[in-house]
Structures are given as C-alpha cells and as structure tokens.
Amino acid sequence: MTVTAFAPETEARFDLARQVADAVLFEGYVLYPYRASAAKNRLRWQFGVLVPPAWGAECEEHDFQHTECLMEPKAGATLSVELRFLHARRRTVERVRPDGGFETVRELQLDDRVLVPWDEGAEERVEVVAAVDDLLGDGITVPFGRPAREDVAPVLDAAGRTVGRTVRRSEEISGAVRLSAREIDGPYRALRLTAVVENTTPWTPPEGHGADRDAALPYSLVASHLLMALSAGSFLSMTDPPEWAKGAVATCRNLHTWPVLAGEPGRGDLVLSSPIILEDHPAIAPESPGALYDSLEIDEILALRTAALTDQEKREARGTDERAAAVIDLADSMPAEVLERLHGAVRSLREVTGGASTAEPAAEGFPDEHGVPRPDTPWWDPASEAGFDPAQDRVVVDGRSLGAGSRVLLRPGLRRSDAQDLFLQGRSAKVEAVLHDVDGGVHLAVTVEGDPGADIRREQGRFLYFQPDEVTPLEDEA
Incomplete structure (x- = not known):
C-alpha cells in the first residue's frame, strides 16, 4: 500500500x-x-x-x-x-x-x-x-x-x-x-x-530557439x-x-x-x-x-x-x-x-575524563602532567617557547639526525595528504627549520629542490610542512 x-x-x-x-x-x-x-x-x-x-x-x-x-x-x-x-x-x-x-x-x-x-x-x-x-x-x-x-x-x-x-x-x-x-x-x-x-x-525547445538553457x-x-x-x-x-x-x-x-x-x-x-x-x-x-x-x-x-x-x-x-x-x-x-x-569557533576541544584523578577539575588551561587542563594557566604559555630554536633544533628520523640544511625525500602520509602533496611524492627537499607545536608535535619546514621560487619562500618564510614520518633522510647536509 x-x-x-x-x-x-x-x-x-x-x-x-x-x-x-x-x-x-x-x-x-x-x-x-x-x-x-x-x-x-x-x-x-x-x-x-x-x-x-x-x-x-x-x-x-x-x-x-x-x-x-x-x-x-x-x-x-x-x-x-x-x-x-x-x-x-x-x-x-x-x-x-x-x-x-x-x-x-x-x-x-x-x-x-x-x-x-x-x-x-x-x-x-x-x-x-x-x-x-x-x-x-x-x-x-x-x-x-x-x-x-x-x-x-x-x-x-x-x-x-x-x-x-x-x-x-x-x-x-x-x-x-x-x-x-x-x-x-x-x-x-x-x-x-x-x-x-x-x-x-x-x-520541446521552440523551432530555431537554439541551445537556450534559460x-x-x-x-x-x-x-x-x-x-x-x-x-x-x-x-x-x-x-x-x-x-x-x-x-x-x-x-x-x-x-x-x-x-x-x-x-x-x-x-x-x-x-x-x-x-x-x-x-x-x-x-x-x-x-x-x-x-x-x-x-x-x-x-x-x-x-x-x-x-x-x-x-x-x-x-x-x-x-x-x-x-x-x-x-x-x-x-x-x-x-x-x-x-x-561568526568570527570563528573551535569544535575539536573536548573535556578530558578518566585516567588518574587530579585535585583540580578539568577546565580551560594549559595541561598538567595527566593531560588535564589547569584552570590557573592559559591554554598556551609563550614562555614555554624559550627552549626552542627552529634553526638549531633537530629531530631523529630512521636513526639519522635531521635539522636545517638536511636533505630528505618526501613521502606524504596518506592520512594527511592533499592534492598538492601527491605531486611532491618522491621529490627531494631541503629542511629549513624544525618546528614544535603546542601539542608536542614536530614539523619539518622544507623547500623542494629544483623549485625556482625557493629563494622567495625562504625570504617570506612560506615553507611546505611535513611530519617526521613523511620523509626519508638522504645524505648528510653540507
């Protein structure tokens, strides 16, 4: 029915x-x-x-x-x-x-x-x-x-x-x-x-009307x-x-x-x-x-x-x-x-529950040793950057220490790739800096070898960014 x-x-x-x-x-x-x-x-x-x-x-x-x-x-x-x-x-x-x-x-x-x-x-x-x-x-x-x-x-x-x-x-x-x-x-x-x-x-279209979608x-x-x-x-x-x-x-x-x-x-x-x-x-x-x-x-x-x-x-x-x-x-x-x-909204944040108990409830703030935000500090502390230097910091990949000047082979990860990354698969690149984000992640800023705009990218600080598991080390830097 x-x-x-x-x-x-x-x-x-x-x-x-x-x-x-x-x-x-x-x-x-x-x-x-x-x-x-x-x-x-x-x-x-x-x-x-x-x-x-x-x-x-x-x-x-x-x-x-x-x-x-x-x-x-x-x-x-x-x-x-x-x-x-x-x-x-x-x-x-x-x-x-x-x-x-x-x-x-x-x-x-x-x-x-x-x-x-x-x-x-x-x-x-x-x-x-x-x-x-x-x-x-x-x-x-x-x-x-x-x-x-x-x-x-x-x-x-x-x-x-x-x-x-x-x-x-x-x-x-x-x-x-x-x-x-x-x-x-x-x-x-x-x-x-x-x-x-x-x-x-x-x-049906009128006679002689032509291809008139209107x-x-x-x-x-x-x-x-x-x-x-x-x-x-x-x-x-x-x-x-x-x-x-x-x-x-x-x-x-x-x-x-x-x-x-x-x-x-x-x-x-x-x-x-x-x-x-x-x-x-x-x-x-x-x-x-x-x-x-x-x-x-x-x-x-x-x-x-x-x-x-x-x-x-x-x-x-x-x-x-x-x-x-x-x-x-x-x-x-x-x-x-x-x-x-309308200026913007963050939807990825969520309250952390479970795990070890703490004396303070979960709230907006910088995480404590258990990963629970502390209410007495902001979510990001500028002073925490004092120990980082992108031009001098290094990261170990496949047993090799990489830093500014190192040469790598690009292997974009499938989960993080966009259309541009597909064209960079297998290209060699030079590491320009090692960067750390507020969540503890490490990122390599690179310029692609053979890119005619590489000098402009360095001057403006507009690099391509990859995570350590997306690159393979090449020979040591000069």
Whole structure:
C-alpha cells in the first residue's frame, strides 16, 4: 500500500534534516551582492537541475537522478520519501500607463526598492510512504505534476497608490519517483534501495530557439534532492560502511546525487540524497544567524560585505527577491555580539575524563602532567617557547639526525595528504627549520629542490610542512 502522508514522528525527523536540505535547495539561489544585475546572478540554478527529456538530449544536463544505498529494515517497516525541488517562475514587472492599462518595463522605481524581472523559485514537495515489502521486485512508481499558473499582484507606492503590478508565470511540469529494493548477498539481511527521480515534462525547445538553457528552466526540477526515512531499521553509511557491507556498497550506482546519513549523529534511520556531496550527519553551524544563500561561503564575510552595500545597491537587492531582501535586513540588524560569534569557533576541544584523578577539575588551561587542563594557566604559555630554536633544533628520523640544511625525500602520509602533496611524492627537499607545536608535535619546514621560487619562500618564510614520518633522510647536509 502506498500513501502520501507522513506520521508525526517522521515529520519531526524530517524537520531536523530539512535545515541542511534547505541549504542544498537554495545553494546559489541568489549570490552576493544579491542583485539581479550582478553577472553571477544571471547564470543560476547550478545544482540538481533535472531538465525536460527533450532538452537533456541536446545538452550535457540530465533529466534524472539515480540513488542507491543499503538499508536494514525491520519486519513491517515503511519507507517515507520526500522529493524536494524548486519550480522556477518568471516574474515580469509592469507599470501603470496614463490610460490605466499596464506596460512591461525593465525596472520600476519605488521608495524602498527597485523592482526588476527575475526568476523566483517556488519550493515543491512530493511525499510518498510505502511498505518496504511493496518495494521488492519491480517496486512502485509515483507520478506527480504541477499545473501552469499565472499570479498577478499589484505594486503600491508609499501612499498606497497602485503604480504597477508583477506577473508571475510558472509552466506545467511532470515527473515520477520510482522506488524499488532487492536483497543483497551477505551475512545479514540487507536490501539495496533504488530511488530514481525523473523529469517527464513533454516540453520541446521552440523551432530555431537554439541551445537556450534559460528557456528550459521553467520546465525543470531545480535543486532536486530526496529525504528518506525508515519507520523501523536503519540505513548503512555509504562512506563508512561496516566491513561485511563494503563490497555491496561499492556496487551501488549513484548518478547525479549522493546519499548520506542525516539527522542526529548516532542514528541511521534517515538519509539525504543530495546533488552536493556531503559527509554523514551534516549540520548547520549553530553560529549561523540565518540563510545567506551562499552556503559554500563564510557567513562573517557575507554579512560584513552585505552591510557595506550602498543604499542604492540595497534598494536593488530588495527589489530582486524577497529572500534577498531578508538578507539585507538581516545584515543591517545584526547585533555586534551575533557578528562576533561568526568570527570563528573551535569544535575539536573536548573535556578530558578518566585516567588518574587530579585535585583540580578539568577546565580551560594549559595541561598538567595527566593531560588535564589547569584552570590557573592559559591554554598556551609563550614562555614555554624559550627552549626552542627552529634553526638549531633537530629531530631523529630512521636513526639519522635531521635539522636545517638536511636533505630528505618526501613521502606524504596518506592520512594527511592533499592534492598538492601527491605531486611532491618522491621529490627531494631541503629542511629549513624544525618546528614544535603546542601539542608536542614536530614539523619539518622544507623547500623542494629544483623549485625556482625557493629563494622567495625562504625570504617570506612560506615553507611546505611535513611530519617526521613523511620523509626519508638522504645524505648528510653540507
């Protein structure tokens, strides 16, 4: 049996995951400086755009998303699925003519904003609830559609007089959600869940229209993604599965989307399948004051830059979109203490418990001999640096003493490597200094032999850094 209404408990779980899903839904919706005239706001809708099939055949964009993940449902479990996407609607601006009629204009000047044509995004949801047993075999297909609409709203000036109107048009779209499941081989009963979202809109590009993506967007599913929840049982992590499931996870096909565990850490009954690759249990930073629609940026920078816009630029932003107007109001009204929270947060620190008892409770401060912070000292004592000299200190690696001037072969560790380190594998380098951090770690500052910018790096102190187990000593230094 298939229904389209969530139980209250499922709705509550989805509410928590929607905080992150909203960031996916509106990523890139409107970018700083939040004005339609900005060049980067003229090419929008970059993530999860499912175009009509006829358009997808002519371009490199897709008309479907394909998700596969593993789940361990309990007997009688149901699967709740929510498809979320934006439906683009074209807004045109009209001005009152002297004869009382209306004419389309490129902008309409008002006291507090400048109205301009714009593509708005209306949030859409498709909800499906099905028994897991019904998904076995061929599974189920749930078609959906949205009709074409036209909404007209008057535009009033400060005195309450009608000076124009906005006309919003959305086109008819249709699609389907296909759900199926089958058992996998393994020591435990697990199912491979397949969830496919398709745009089935029968729109074709107008004759001679050419490759105009702008014409296809009103018929597309924009920023589409899925939330999926089990009433009983759990999903397996696709990035860190148990050993027995790694082979089955490797055979899962995920096209144009990626599933991660969502909701509260420690729970596995909820999945977010997103066109933006995330880690398991993604969460919105608690310091974030609100949506800035630029989720890959830094809130502090965006808030400061937005507050620094001129009054005319803010008028244009307010007339671009209601969400852009909300960002302007947020930046203008943000208290100093809220802005200060955006400057940075340390999440890696945790209270030290267990081990030998101490006379003092764990608190912020420099660690004692048991590793417990002492409340009477700061976490870092500048005086503790007195015994260190990067130019003279040495460290023993493979029985060899290394210091400034030593030659080494670079062997970047897999756990600490970034893309740049991969190009340095096997290169020879010169040690410029031996450095110690406040946690007792040792780091080698090096310059790569043959690097034409090595002298500049030494002059500016901009070295590459490796840990002792990431290098192999070469012959003694001169």
